[in-house]
Structures are given as C-alpha cells and as structure tokens.
Amino acid sequence: MIQVRVKPGVEDSIRAFFPWVYKRDIMGYSKKPQKGDLVVVRDYAGRFLGYGYVNPDSAISVRILSFEKEEPIDKELIRKRIQKAIEYRKRLNLQSDAYRLVHSEGDLLPGLVVDVYGDYVVVELSTYGMSKLKHWVFEALVDLLKPKGIYQKIGEYASSSEGMEDEEGVVHGSVPEEVVITEGDLKYKVQISAGQKTGFFLDQRRERRFIRKLVREKSHCLDLFCYTGGFALNMKRAGAEKVVAVDISDRALQTAKLNAELNNLSGIEWVEANAFDYLRKLQSEGRKFDLVVMDPPPFAKSSSSIQNAMRGYKELLIRALHIVKPQGYIAFYSCSFHITEEHLLKALFEAVKDVRKRVRIIGKSFQDLDHPWLLQIPNTLYLKGIYAEVL
Ligand SMILES: C[S@@+](CC[C@H](N)C(=O)[O-])C[C@H]1O[C@@H](n2cnc3c(N)ncnc32)[C@H](O)[C@@H]1O
Incomplete structure (x- = not known):
C-alpha cells in the first residue's frame, strides 16, 4: 500500500x-x-x-x-461502520420511516451520505475515494437493510473539487420517482431523483415538530423557503388559522400542494416567489403574522462569502421583524457550516437595532440526532437555528 x-x-x-x-x-x-x-x-x-x-x-x-493498525480499510470495516450506524438510528426512535443512516464523518465514513426513505435508500457520494469503495457500501446496505432499491446521487461539489465522474441513477433494484414517507402524524411525498439534496430535508425533523409549540389559536403563520411544505403542514396541523408558504421553486410547491392534500390540510396559501421580494410586498401591504419561519438555502458556501451571507440574514430578519406581531415569534435557520450560532445572533442583534424592537431568545436548534457531528470536523455541524420572541 x-x-x-x-x-x-x-x-x-x-x-x-x-x-x-x-x-x-x-x-x-x-x-x-x-x-x-x-x-x-x-x-x-x-x-x-x-x-x-x-x-x-x-x-x-x-x-x-x-486510526487502528489492526483495522485496515476493507469490506468488513465498511460493513461494521454501517451496522453501527443502523444500531444508533434504531435507538433514536425518530417516529419516522425516513432518516439519515450515514452522515459522512459523523459516522466515520467520509464522503458518504446514506438517507433511507421507507423501503428505498439514497446514497450520496462526495469524494473520489468513497466512490471507489461504493460497491462495499451497496453490498452492506443490501445485506443489512434489504431495500427495494438504491439510488446513487453525486454531491454538489464532487465533480469540481474531486474530479468525480460517477453518474446519478438506480444502482440496485428499482426506485420509483416518488416515495411517500411518514414523519410523526404527517405524510410527505419525496421526489427521489428530481428532489433537492437526497429528496427531503431530514435534518429539520425535530424543528418541524417543535414549531407546533409556537402556534397559538387563530395564529397567522408564514413559512418562507418552504420546499415541500414541512413547516407549513405542521403549523396547520397545530391549528393555525392561516398559513402562507413561499418558495422560489415551482416543482417544490407542486409537491407541497400534494402533501397538503395527502394530509387533508386545507387553507394553506402557496406562493411562488423570491422570499426577499415577497417580504417587502407583505410589509408594504401591512400584513402581520404571529409566527415567521425562515429556512433558507446556504448563503455562505465558503468562508469568503460570510460577509455577504450576514447581509442576507440581516435583511431577512429586518423584514421579518417588520411583519411580526408583538408577542409573535421568528424562527430562522442556517444550513451553512461557515455560519455559526454567533453569526446568527449577531445578524439578529443588528436587525433589532435597526428596527428598534426588543426580542428575547426562547430557544436554539441544530440538526436532528440522526445527523451526528464530529467534534474534530466542524463541517459536520452545519445546521443551526434561533427562536426569538418579539416583545
Ligand atoms: C433548506 S430548504 C427548506 C426546507 C424546508 N424548510 C423543509 O422543512 O423541507 C430551502 C428552500 O429554499 C428555496 N429557495 C431558495 N432560494 C429562494 C428564494 N430566494 N426565495 C424563496 N425560496 C428560495 C429552495 O427552493 C428550497 O426549497
């Protein structure tokens, strides 16, 4: 070697x-x-x-x-790591048939993400080295999980930074275009090949559930960057009188509408718009909300874009503060590992100074437990969130 x-x-x-x-x-x-x-x-x-x-x-x-001399990289090691990952997820009792089974370095398998959607598995490869080990990964998954199908996806930067040539597609059994998953008392349609990332934002599972606590009777709620409706459906299920859900992607909104039907939830207004523009429109119309959730895509994809990202967060927060009622809540998240909790708090601090409102922090969040992060690799802790109440 x-x-x-x-x-x-x-x-x-x-x-x-x-x-x-x-x-x-x-x-x-x-x-x-x-x-x-x-x-x-x-x-x-x-x-x-x-x-x-x-x-x-x-x-x-x-x-x-x-790091062990007696433990070289072979088929057995890969199988053992996947077996351990399965045992850990079983202990979590996530109340869902969709979960992240392997979170890259967080499961000691760098370059590999494995998400399970019911009977189907999506594998995302992001390093050349892991793509060469993928057959051992597939073998272990087939043997240990017995999925009906495995779909291979390629990480966003894999071809530019790693020179990967692998293509996306079915690598075992058959995989339908769409799979229905259950998360708590809600069902979601997940587009496997056409969806964003591996199909669904599993990392926000705990927060989608938590958001129900912030919905009061007759609440008017806003779900910005709603994707397929995760927060919006939970708001409605918690009894919100009105929910407005906004995304820039028509495809995501089509699935979101079907998800509302699937769960017999009506009264959600689905809006295709740029969230920044839409917030301006809401403000100019004088509309007010009791709860505003903002779960944008990563604004800082590298450390050099942190300043720009901070401007983006501050702008979103200023606009949200203008439309939130007294005693209302703002929940906002960042899924960029370059943006820390301190960055989010700083953006909020500057925004409240601008609009002269008082807020208190009532909670914070990070990715759900099936996305464990490795202390030595901060990149594995990428998702953070802050919950603020406007006084
Ligand atoms: C992290 S995902 C949101 C996940 C969602 N909260 C959930 O629980 O499934 C971010 C979403 O923002 C949308 N998006 C990106 N840029 C946008 C923009 N400028 N305005 C509105 N939506 C945008 C994407 O289409 C994507 O659906």
Whole structure:
C-alpha cells in the first residue's frame, strides 16, 4: 500500500483523531498515488497514524477512516461502520420511516451520505475515494437493510473539487420517482431523483415538530423557503388559522400542494416567489403574522462569502421583524457550516437595532440526532437555528 508521510507537527492533530490531511501538510508519498488509492498515513519519522484514501488533486488530500493498525480499510470495516450506524438510528426512535443512516464523518465514513426513505435508500457520494469503495457500501446496505432499491446521487461539489465522474441513477433494484414517507402524524411525498439534496430535508425533523409549540389559536403563520411544505403542514396541523408558504421553486410547491392534500390540510396559501421580494410586498401591504419561519438555502458556501451571507440574514430578519406581531415569534435557520450560532445572533442583534424592537431568545436548534457531528470536523455541524420572541 502507498505510504504518505506528513510534515512534522501535523501528527499531533491526527493522533487526536482529526481525520483529514491537507495537501500542504504532506511531506511525500512512497509512490505516486492515483485518485482513490488506499494509503497508510505515517508521521515524518515513519510511525503509523492511520489508513485512509487519497485524492492528490484535492485540497484535502487524504481522509482517514481508521486510526487502528489492526483495522485496515476493507469490506468488513465498511460493513461494521454501517451496522453501527443502523444500531444508533434504531435507538433514536425518530417516529419516522425516513432518516439519515450515514452522515459522512459523523459516522466515520467520509464522503458518504446514506438517507433511507421507507423501503428505498439514497446514497450520496462526495469524494473520489468513497466512490471507489461504493460497491462495499451497496453490498452492506443490501445485506443489512434489504431495500427495494438504491439510488446513487453525486454531491454538489464532487465533480469540481474531486474530479468525480460517477453518474446519478438506480444502482440496485428499482426506485420509483416518488416515495411517500411518514414523519410523526404527517405524510410527505419525496421526489427521489428530481428532489433537492437526497429528496427531503431530514435534518429539520425535530424543528418541524417543535414549531407546533409556537402556534397559538387563530395564529397567522408564514413559512418562507418552504420546499415541500414541512413547516407549513405542521403549523396547520397545530391549528393555525392561516398559513402562507413561499418558495422560489415551482416543482417544490407542486409537491407541497400534494402533501397538503395527502394530509387533508386545507387553507394553506402557496406562493411562488423570491422570499426577499415577497417580504417587502407583505410589509408594504401591512400584513402581520404571529409566527415567521425562515429556512433558507446556504448563503455562505465558503468562508469568503460570510460577509455577504450576514447581509442576507440581516435583511431577512429586518423584514421579518417588520411583519411580526408583538408577542409573535421568528424562527430562522442556517444550513451553512461557515455560519455559526454567533453569526446568527449577531445578524439578529443588528436587525433589532435597526428596527428598534426588543426580542428575547426562547430557544436554539441544530440538526436532528440522526445527523451526528464530529467534534474534530466542524463541517459536520452545519445546521443551526434561533427562536426569538418579539416583545
Ligand atoms: C433548506 S430548504 C427548506 C426546507 C424546508 N424548510 C423543509 O422543512 O423541507 C430551502 C428552500 O429554499 C428555496 N429557495 C431558495 N432560494 C429562494 C428564494 N430566494 N426565495 C424563496 N425560496 C428560495 C429552495 O427552493 C428550497 O426549497
């Protein structure tokens, strides 16, 4: 196996289970590696540090899967990790037949996301190294879960940053265009191939449920960036008198409407619009809401876009503060790991200063428990949320 030596000093973080080796930290290879090769990582003096896979073209050149000399990367290791992931999800009692089974580094399987939708599985590959191990992944999933079908998706940046050539499609059994899942007392249609991400935002499950606590009798609620209606349906089920749900995607809204029918929920106004423009319109019309939820796509896809993202959050918050009634609530989230809880609070702090309103924080959130995050890899904690009450 190819040996990779890291520069002096780098071994400390790897011994503390940091699983990435950056290109700049590599002292040399025993032989020129090919993308996806399995490698042994050693310190500058040749002492064993771990086993990983390599992509010499990528800024993160090695991702370590095992720190144990006796545990090389093989079919057994992959199966064991997936087995452990299954056992952990079983303990969570998520009240849903849709869940994240593998959350990349959070389940010690970098480059791999596995989402389960009832009898079907969606695998998302985001590194070249993991795409070379995918047959072991599929084999373990078929054996341990016995799904009716597995659909392969490719991560957003996989072809640009990793040079991946894999294509999306069915890799086992058959997978329908649409699967109906159950989350608590609600059902949702999930578009497997055409939907965003792997089809559904499983990470917000706990918050969709929590939002019901903020719906008072006769409440008027606004679900901005609603996708297929997750928050809107919960608002209505909790007894909201009126719900307005907004998304820029016509396809998402078509599914959202079908989801409302599927659950016998009427009285939701579905609006296809840019949320920023729509908020301005609501303000100019003088409309007011008791609860405003904002769950936008990631505004900061890299650290260089944090400032722009902050401007986006501040603008959304200012507009939301204008239309929320006294004693009303604002729930807002960020699914960009570059944006921390402190960033969100700072954006809120600046927004309330501008509009001269008093708020108190009543809660905060992060991704649901089937998306565990690894302390050493902050990227695995990407979703955060703040709940504020306007006084
Ligand atoms: C993170 S998802 C929301 C998930 C949703 N809350 C749920 O529980 O399923 C973000 C959504 O924002 C939508 N979107 C992106 N940009 C938008 C914009 N400028 N205005 C309105 N919607 C937008 C996307 O189409 C996507 O459906």
